[in-house]
Amino acid sequence: MPTHDETSAFIRDYEGLTQQQRDRFDDKRQEFIEDLLVMERDPRKRFRAALRVKKVQGASGLFEMTWASDGRAIFSMGRPVVQGKRHIVWHRVGDHSILP
Numbered sequence: 001m002p003t004h005d006e007t008s009a010f011i012r013d014y015e016g017l018t019q020q021q022r023d024r025f026d027d028k029r030q031e032f033i034e035d036l037l038v039m040e041r042d043p044r045k046r047f048r049a050a051l052r053v054k055k056v057q058g059a060s061g062l063f064e065m066t067w068a069s070d071g072r073a074i075f076s077m078g079r080p081v082v083q084g085k086r087h088i089v090w091h092r093v094g095d096h097s098i099l100p
Helices: 008-016 019-041
Strands: 003-006 063-068 071-078 087-094
Touching: 003 008, 008 087, 019 063, 019 071
Parallel strands: 003 087
Antiparallel strands: 063 071, 071 087
């Protein structure tokens, strides 16, 4: 199972989401985790297209995941905590305004 950390900004953002937004993000985060598990077994695999995971322009090492039409989550791949497992650092979650 992948490991993770959250920044204080992510926690603050998450707490500011409505319950409906949290539920939607949590559902998409579960799909994200499922994809990470597949990638741990086969590094050639990628995230499903519906998550629209891509690099954040102008921000080295940061990626965004789309969880709603105006919902984004910014994350990075951290140094593995457990050998062979991906480690995700969640930086921000919200609408387009969170993008750097």
